[in-house]
Amino acid sequence: MALNVVWLGLFFLAGALGAWRWLTGADPHVFAAMAQASFDAARTGFEVALGLTGALTLWLGILKVGEAAGAVRLLSRALSPLLKRVFPGLPPGHPAADAMVLNVAANLLGLDNAATPAGLKAMKELETLNPHPGTATDHQVMFMVLHAASLTLFPISIMAIRAASGARNPADIFLPILVASACSVAGGFLTVALVQRLKLADPVLLGWLLGLAAVLGGGVALLLRLPHDRVEAASTTLGTALMLGAILWFLALATLRKVNAWEVFIDGAKEGFQTALSLIPFLVGILVAVGVFRASGGMDLLVKGIWACVRWTGLPEGAVGAFPTMLMKPLSGGAARGLTLDAMRTFGADSFTGRLSCLLQGSTDTTLYVIALYSGAIGLKKTRAVLPCALVADVCGFLGAFAMAMIFFR
Template identity: 35%
Template sequence: MNILFFILIALSFGVAAYHQIVDPLAAGMPSAMDALSKAMLDSAAGAVTLTLGLVGSMTLFLGLMKVAEAGGLLAVIARLLRPALIRLFPDVPANHPAMGAMIMNISANVLGLGNAATPFGIRAMQELDRLNPVKGTASNAMVLFLAINTSSVTLLPTGVVALRAAAGSQDPAGIVATTLVATTLSTLTAVITAKLLARFFPLGSTPIDLSAVPAPEEAPAEPSAPLPATETGAYPGWVSAVALLAFFSIIPLTILWGKAIAPWIIPGLAMLLLGYGAVRRVRVYEVFVDGARDGFQLAIRIIPYLVAILVAVAMFRASGAMEVILTPLGALTAPFGLPAEALSMALLRPLSGSGAFAVLASIINDPAIGPDSYVGYLVSTIQGSTETTFYVLAVYFGAVGIRRMRHAVWTGIIADIAGVAGAVMICSLLYG
């Protein structure tokens, strides 16, 4: 991350300096260096504004998480999915709160909840850090979790569907199937890459004995499960299989009625978590407030990390360095189904979610392109099937003070490439 951050700054400065010296200054227009300075200051202020905007959602969903944890729901879900997760995360005890928090984060991403997933993810990182043998360095479990998080299978990209509808699309939910294919490919790539690269980026310490790790203070007592659990702490295999089949049965429902289901997701999630807590005799109000108390402190903690990455990205765009890279690359990728308009989305998406969303809006509202053209479907799928990788790394690792990210950056980039490749493949097949 240190190298990437410096490269972005250096390239931006170099391109802006060239334009400052060579280009004639037009009347009434700022110079290249003036534009670069303004972009730096505006993005730094925007990072603080963005963080304050996250306070509300962090407070809300951390409170809901606390109620779910106190009622034992997270432990139940973790035990239900333990057969799959124990193979992916052998360093995390199956009944640890980290497992439940990761499941809630992944579930929120699968349903396209956006900011709703962030508080769950930060909570998961905090719990994973309790198991981390080398503080300040990303553990294998942290890297794998972020790899899955940034490439998560998405059933319903609600924000993109809404934008397509606003742009006059005749089939705004037409990207549900393409997004599902692209994100499935990117998630599989992320998991494989994280596992393979881990051996080339040693943690730097002998792993601790997890059986000796004390449970965190806020972890609830082992709840009484509504289903019989085996001696290993997991439900019988047939129960997990039925649960997974029920989950995958949601896929055709989202394809057929995704637009109708979307408004129910967040209110339904709140009702489910609070209702479960009430049934388990949890004092939902007090527990909710207790869990929400950390929201503001978490938001303040991530401000420096957001300022760093958002300033670097803003400089990269304002200097013209991104355009310098896009022009020659677009000519090379167009024959493979990735025209320059979509290439700009592919390059910008890992760096700036809001920037990529703005580019998407401009492309599908262009009368020469439109939301229902091949390019319109492709850029919509790229937006819905890739993640703002560097934002996620900055926020999640910043929340627990991780400075040495090991192979997390490379894993995220490779997963993003796989997601773009999957989007090109499926959109070329269906709409090319």
């Protein structure tokens, strides 16, 4: 629904702005420019989708091997002590606990195909403990906010899009997105914890929170001690090293557990290939709408309006071109992806604007979609504090994205 409104709105606004510019004589050729923009954007969408095919085929095949070899189960065991503190009062051994841990672990590894079914199962299992059906419990509120914040360890789709857009080092956004998404999760969790008055002084919980903060903060601090021209290279090296390490870990697990890695890889690769092909209509549709809107002058008006509001912050002017992605992300992931692609096409994949758009895209999940999906699956009518807490998480993630962009790419 949100994407339909956005898509139609872009066309109608473009039509109105184009007509106004033509009638006033501001741009007699605006309709020709809009028509040409639609063809150019359609070609770009198709070319980007084809460029994604190889990366998605490879990575989804590798992730399938990791899933079959038990990587998700191992992560689930490691995360289990933490989730017991985040969801206090959940009965020991309840099926919801396993489903939530599986959801978090799958999100960390970029296994969207495993994360969503596990999330839906978790919500349904939590509903069996709900004394007031139709109203979200504390556990359901926490789970939806954490999923909407979505800590991202391997931003595979964003790196694939950067590669397809001609980025020199597609993995250079790895560490910045990890830190930005961690800010989102921390903001969402702490907000819900304050609302629910959770015990934050628990040693295990403190250990996890402080440990994560120390690792990420220490990593950024070490990088900041490097000459500025080496920070980007160090982030790229770290990201690619962790990705290769994960691949070797998955293959080693498959070997130890006698999984036929090749056959599993082929099955996953076929899924990746189909996923890439299925993206073509979506990418073409949204990029054409954005392209027509830009050609009508609408994007320039939007960017100038935003810049007038945020100039006092000291942000570089190049940041403004990424604001449409930020504004769209909580509403529609597909539209935000299209705006990210448009920013990279317009300003360059390795420009400050293009990279910041990628960071904003990866800093959090699509808030309204997650809430609608999970609450609708079990018929929740009252989601209580989910939306405000999830929006706080979004703001924290966006602030983290801006900070990382200023540190790494300015």
